[in-house]
Amino acid sequence: MSVEFLTYAALGARLNISAAAARSLARRLHLPRSLSEDGKALVSVDLAEVRHTPHPPGGHRAGEAVQLRAMIVTLQAEIVQLEARAAGNRADFEHERERADRLIAEVLQATAETTAAREATARLEGEVAALRAAVRTGSSDENHGHSARRVGHVAASLVEADRRASRG
Incomplete structure (x- = not known):
């Protein structure tokens, strides 16, 4: 519970970390700093209140980096495969759209x-209904000529409709 004034190197030695890590820790914890007579920074710290567990040496992190690089390579290969599959799907989509x-x-066209x-x-x-009505109402010679013309029109209409259907 006693406050000590330590340099970054001394703080690092007490916490079993480097001087740079001690400086970073002092900044993170907003510890008060001052300058000594020889120009070195002194940090006011109560070591009982500082809860710091140092990270393992860099050797363990090197293994993690190798694993992460391998994972990155695997993911990049998977991205290439997914992009190829997406391109194939896009081609299928365009074909189906056409x-x-x-x-x-x-x-x-069929609806028209x-x-x-x-x-x-x-x-x-x-026209057929009109012809049937004309035949029922009378069979005079005048009516017969008119009916014959109408039958001719109906026949011509049927032939024209058949020609249009066979062209389409």
Whole structure:
């Protein structure tokens, strides 16, 4: 419990550490410092209050450094493998995206053709219904000529629709 004034070298010797480590410890603990008559720094310290356990010598840390370097090399190799896998996945993604774009274009084309076919079917059904109504209402020669023309239009419409379907 007594306060002592020690140089960094003396503090290091008491704590079994180097003078540089003692200086660093004094800074970390905010120990009061002053200068001696010969210009050396003195640290005011109560050694009973300082709880410091020195680290093992650098030889043990060298083994840790070798292990860490080996781990770094392993992780770098793993990064290279993951980047290669990511590039392959990206290529697969781009291929599937192009395929999806082509399929969407085909679906849009089929939808347009289906809509056109439905419209043509509705128009032809309307013409057939009109012909049937005309046949039911009378069979005069004038009506017969008109019906024949309408049948010709229906036949022409069917042929045109068939040609469009065979082109698409």
